Amino acid sequence: MNEKKVFHNFKSYINEALLNNGDKNGSIQELKPKLLNGELVVGAAHSVVLLTPLSERDSGRFGSLFVTNYKLSFVPLETSQYDEYGQKNHLLGTFDVPLTGVGALWLTDGGPQRRRRLLPYADMPGKVKGLQVICKNMKVMTFSFANSPIGNGRKVAMALIHHAFPKRHDLLFAFEYREPYYPTLPSDLNMFQRPGDWKRELERCECPHWRITCINGTSDAFMLTAGETLIVPSSVLDYNLMESARHFRSGRVPIWVWGRPEGAALLRSGELLPTEQSATAESVLLEQVRRSHPKLSPPRVLYLCGAGGAAPSPHAPHAPHAPPALPALHSLLASHKKLADLCTPTTLPNFWLQDSQYYSILDSSRWLRYVANCLAFADDAASHLMSNITVVLQEGDGVDYCAVVSCLTQLLIDPYFRTISGFQSLIQKEWIALGHPFCDRLGLPRPGPGKEAPAQAPVFLLFLDCTWQLLQQFPAAFQFTDTYLVTLWDCVHNHLFDTFLFNCPRDRDLAVSKNFTPRPVWDWGEQFSEQDKALFYNPLYMINKPIPMTAQRLSMPAVSWRNSRPADDTERLRPCCSVGGVELWALCYERWLPPLDTPHAGRLHFHLHHCRLRAQIQQLTDKLSSLSIMNNRHSNGDEDATESFRIPAVSRFYPFSLNRYDNVTRNLDSMQVSLIDASQLLDSQSLLNAPD
């Protein structure tokens, strides 16, 4: 029934066109997009119809379509209260897409059934009747120019194709954005930019046998894609590093990323080059790694892409039960493309056709198999680390799957990374500081002269997907929610922020030296209200355990409320790594499919109920403390205040579905004020945590 309601909000454009051809044209011309400081309109089309996705008949919204140097923006003629997503972005409206979020363009001849791919730099046909935009986050927008003034469609398509696929990196809007930026990053976020940041991490992990070297920041740098600070075995000399780097792809010698006070450490490296001395160079370095272990145990090398390039070294014979090797980047890209096809049906018949072969399409994409394999590698690495064996991850250039598996391993072992700050620090460490080539992998233009066409692949999405699987399997272990992960993925395509804008720290430094203002995406207040940020926090997190702090050292026993087993073992997550145990991340991939969105459905209801419970608990605790200090005023008033925590009815893909209920946000508001900072909730626990 509620589906029906949606349709009523949209008007059939055919009727609309007949009615309004004359008198409303004037007002259409006056529609304007909201512009940011430094943003310019570069193309516009009027009397455009945005077609309702996957509807049975052609219906849609009238309005104007604009292309700016930042975004593609549709401005509807008549605004309605249903025009907003549950999550409101300060920078982007409901019908806006940042240009870097534009994935593929299709020309449609008036309807979504007949379409033709529009490639960048290809010739534009003389007449453009319809345009379909497939976004990188799998949202599909179809526009019809049937009622537009002649030439409008072509004009806007030209502008889009020109600006959405720029040839130079510094043409991206981040370089034009004029809004001043006042950083308000949380203090416990480690950006891993300066040697001191790495020192903090080394101290947190209590690993005395490792040292910081800044040689990579000097003219002797050998690992050009990583930041200036590296952590290496204390016994190895900078000179040795420079020597050995010649034998590793991209100079990626094994470097420390994480360790345990007991001695085992996690290292990442690139594959060996097929040089004569490479095997020797590797064994020399691995020997140094061994000496950095207090028990002198030899490290275990995990070959993430198979033992392919490297000859098995005597130190680490290839494990017989190793998980299947991870795919080459182009296979991962192909896999993601099939997944995207499955999640972006453009017509309703197509939607149901896919539905009838859903599992075979899913199977042929292999995406979930890759997800399971990443988890299996991480579980394998975690097991070794837990038995105090150092693990060296090795893969290609050491910047893709190394980052995925290394992050997942740390999520499995170290509870600090399961907090929001910890997770953001983890991304800063493994993806930003150690130089995952975001530009290349996301298909942005390369800063500086690019030699060959770099490999494009959604490696970071693979990581987010794996993390989501862990969230699914351990609903109380993470401070963040799937809403947070989905939002993060959306923000990867918002090139206003610098976090995912560069290939390596070196490129960023170079841009900053030319007056570029970096804006980390972690400043969530730039985009979202407190209320939207509240949905990032998991109400189930740490119900009965204190939140691990950055300052807290690993060896300090986590004060556990219930059980007194050693912290290590209880904190280690043991995920199910079988294909049977992983699921498709529906909130991320299928949220734009209206037939699937039903009110009162979905997992967010768990979230809301738990929020209410926690709010009630908080209130009771307050009341209890006020009673205990005999405060008359507090005890009189709100006996039934718990009743005020009403649970709003939301639909399956909230907050990524259009807001159909006016009261939702208000209710969310009243409930979640106390949830912004989950550590506040510790107050309610402090009574319980107190030692007897």
Place this chain on the structure above:
Amino acid sequence: MDKHNSSELLNSDFSLSKNASSDSLDSDSKSSSLNSKHGQDSSHVLGDIQLLDGEKVMGVARDVTYLCPYSGPSRGVLKVTNYQLHFRPTEATALQTTLSVPLGVVSRIEKVGGASSKGENSYGIEVFCKDMRNLRFAHKQENHSRRGIFEKLQQLAFPLSHRLPLFAFSYSESFPEDGWHVYEPITELRRMGVNNDMWRITRINDKYEICDSYPSVWAVPAAANDDLLRSVAAFRSRGRIPVLAWIHPSSQATITRCSQPLVGVSGKRSREDERYIQLIMDANAQAHKLFIMDARPSANAIANKAKGGGYESEDAYQNAELVFLDIHNIHVMRESLRKLKELCFPQIDQTRWFSGIEASCWLKHIKCILAGAVRIVDKVENHKTSVLVHCSDGWDRTAQLTALAMLMLDPYYRTLRGFEVLIEKEWLSFGHKFQLRIGHGDERHSDADRSPVFVQWVDCVWQLQQQFPTAFEFTERLLITIVDHLYSCRFGTFLFNTERERVKEEVKSKTVSLWSYINSRQDLYLNPLYWGPSSFGATTPPSPYSRPQIVLVPVASLRIIKLWKALYCRWNPTMRQQDPIYQRTRELVALRAQLEAAAAAAAGEYAQRHHRMALTPPRVASPHHV
């Protein structure tokens, strides 16, 4: 005082949280404690055999090896009782291989290998179960060591084939509540407002003479007299005439159920049947139309004409619209679940998993059934039109559809007790042939009448639960427990085919109801996130959208429908949910309850003190306000 309070809190919370976690640790995903008495900790299931009241050890085989597909071979003792097969490993470290399997789940038993078979563990027996697993035991290759236990197993697992009684007739545990009183047909009809102007209750079938597979009490259109009912029964397969399943509280639109009309190849008509259908339509003043939902694919319906059955022609039935729902027959479903079992047990093949799910078609069948039920709900709720549902005999697909539609329409059936009523009414009283479909105590494992129709319906209910996590008062644990005891033969609930047989065999006096067992420990099955009318209280919510949803309309798409791993893959230890969400919820609920109590106590103390000191009048007098 502050200190005193907090230490008290600490202590009581320890116990509370312990309860919460031990309750849910073994719940939600794993098999429920099949053989334990309620209240016993799940750890007791490991190790020594726990005998139920009325259970006796009938045979013992020592030096048997259980070939566990997950943790490897394990030596131990195999015992057979009149209820279960029990294996206790000798090694204390192998306790996880303890087995306690009700013999009711055994589908067939076979000898593996001969006295001269070569290789380790090649000689023994294999037990094939109805609950998606097989058990292999290896015996020593001397003195026919397996013969005794094999014969005992044959006899006790298939008592009906050996002229022995089912265990339910020996089981004698008593529970505080008698589950046989959960469903009273008259009470349930009264709840729906029958008798009323349009519908009346009739006892015409009191002796099961009109229809031997129907209950004794029906609700029929008030305008239909007994003679008409008799004539209609003659025109409907096995006398299963259209009777009331559910009536909409405000629009009076109804769901009625029946079997196919006996049209045959010649296209016979029955004036009485046509008139009767017209009466059903007239009983709903809101619409001048009736939908007849034939659950079968149209080809099957046409094929049934050759056997004397068929479907209503729209020429003969004025104002009726016939819709085929394309749900396949019991044989297709049996084959589908067999394929699914191959996929799920014992190991999951990484490369074949998704293609295997598709090839089994199980989820597609689930989708068809859900989609069919959604169509019924749409007609009844949105168009205020009455719907008549039938398939061939009206006891398999019809029961699936009506029971599912009622679950979507009426929140009462989504409560624990309401759900029990729903099963009693739509499945048991209307004669779903549980004995034939499950084959309790019968050794003919390849009998073509066997089919997982009821399990498939429970799967559909689970899909609803997945889609609407707060709409049900109970969790999936209840569903798994019901499926377990569907086979176990410990309770009388699912024995026999019809109400008539159950009355004849005095099931109610000679056996225990499954609902007695479940209702004695309701807390194990309650959903802490339930948000239904009963949990909401009397206050009117501010907007209709923040009211609990009355009607559930699930999305029947394979993108949403999931494989119920907690049921089908539950024997595989790696596939278990790592940390059931309900456990955390229960902890929170327990904490809230405890804080409420503490606040009440503190408020009481505070008020008392004020009273004594006569400083101010006690304004927070009653702890009930808190």
